[in-house]
């Protein structure tokens with residue numbers, strides 16, 4: 001066993017309201033620079049839909065991620081000699097039309113217009129070319145709230161082979177929001193494909209970064225990332241990506257998308273995993289991928305895991321954080337969060353709690369699972385998105401979430417929940433209470449359990465020594481000045 005630590009995120013899709021606050025705060029902090037106008041390290045898509053960049057999930061087209069050959073995971077995009085051979089062509093790159101032409105409006109006309117008979121208008125113009133655009137026909141969230149014809153949205157790769165007749169009707173349509181960022185994968189295909197060796201995964205917390213001094217702008221990482229979460233900056237001839245707000249993480253602060261999230265749907269925490277199993281598990285049969293990825297995550301309460309973690313250089317504050325981690329609870333303990341497209345085999349580390357649909361007749365015990373099968377958002381669709389097609393585990397997770405709703409509604413109205421429902425959902429009242437606390441009313445410190453990096457700890461400890469106070473050791477009850 002080789003224990004490593006990973007900071008990971010869980011996003012509760014049942015509560016995301018699609019407000020895009022996360023995207024906007026991220027853009028303001030990280031990509032409001034020349035050359036990155038089209039880039040959104042965090043974006044929010046309406047599903048079903050083709051997303052941003054268009055049809056990013058169509059790996060037949062992009063050849064991102066890994067595939068299994070002779071029992072081993074190999075880059076779909078090609079091995080090292082193949083990548084070097086096509087350095088100057090890169091045929092599988094998204095182009096600007098696959099993202100959108102970044103635009104703004106001519107606000108100066110509004111501000112500087114002289115008095116005239118007709119009101120001045122602010123026409124759109126392209127940030128890329130500086131030319132006026134007659135029509136804006138695309139954007140990073142063009143399909144928001146089911147905008148656009150179903151014919152376009154039905155090209156969503158997760159609907160491939162599904163009978164979508166009737167889905168365009170109001171009564172049968174369904175939607176939810178999918179916020180997306182770099183997955184900080186355990187087995188990142190972006191890093192494996194970089195000819196310059198510029199992409200690395202930090203051993204202390206698993207954050208995947210691009211060394212900007214080493215990057216030569218070959219863009220092979222963009223082709224190889226199945227989530228299309230690396231962006232080329234033409235103004236700098238460098239590839240850029242989400243850095244998981246590591247300067248904030250190192251000092252124990254949540255990522256900016258998490259802190260600003262209006263719906264409080266994001267959770268951050270540490271998980272410990274066995275790095276020795278990564279190679280094997282990324283080549284597992286498709287129907288076992290989710291279970292194997294779950295199996296990689298170690299129990300931080302197990303004394304043997306704790307000993308191995310200390311032996312492998314993981315500090316005690318990371319082990320403590322793993323024990324208090326909300327992500328560990330959601331992913332492993334309750335099994336209600338799932339990885340996005342595990343079939344890409346990169347072992348992604350941003351997981352999702354699947355969305356519920358309006359409740360039907362699930363509170364009748366005999367119809368509990370039948371009600372879940374009949375939910376507006378088809379199990380098949382969620383399973384394609386989150387478990388490489390395994391509907392059983394999605395059904396079990398939705399069962400727990402439905403039981404939680406019935407339980408809390410019963411508590412509020414003074415009704416008893418039928419023991420049959422608890423048994424069918426496989427949960428106890430204690431577990432439901434803990435789930436309610438984390439999913440519905442968790443405060444900041446419950447949602448974000450982030451250990452500070454060793455350097456920051458040393459700084460805090462030195463500060464405490466120098467002043468008798470400290471960031472961590474300060475008198476919490478009486479504040480910084482001991483009640484004075």
Ligand code: SF4
Nearest residue numbers: 182183185188190225
């Ligand atoms: S999601 Fe992030 S870590 Fe994973 S392959 Fe893409 S860029 Fe790399």
Ligand code: SF4
Nearest residue numbers: 016019020022261263
């Ligand atoms: S800020 Fe939160 S609620 Fe709003 S879109 Fe982003 S993830 Fe969803």
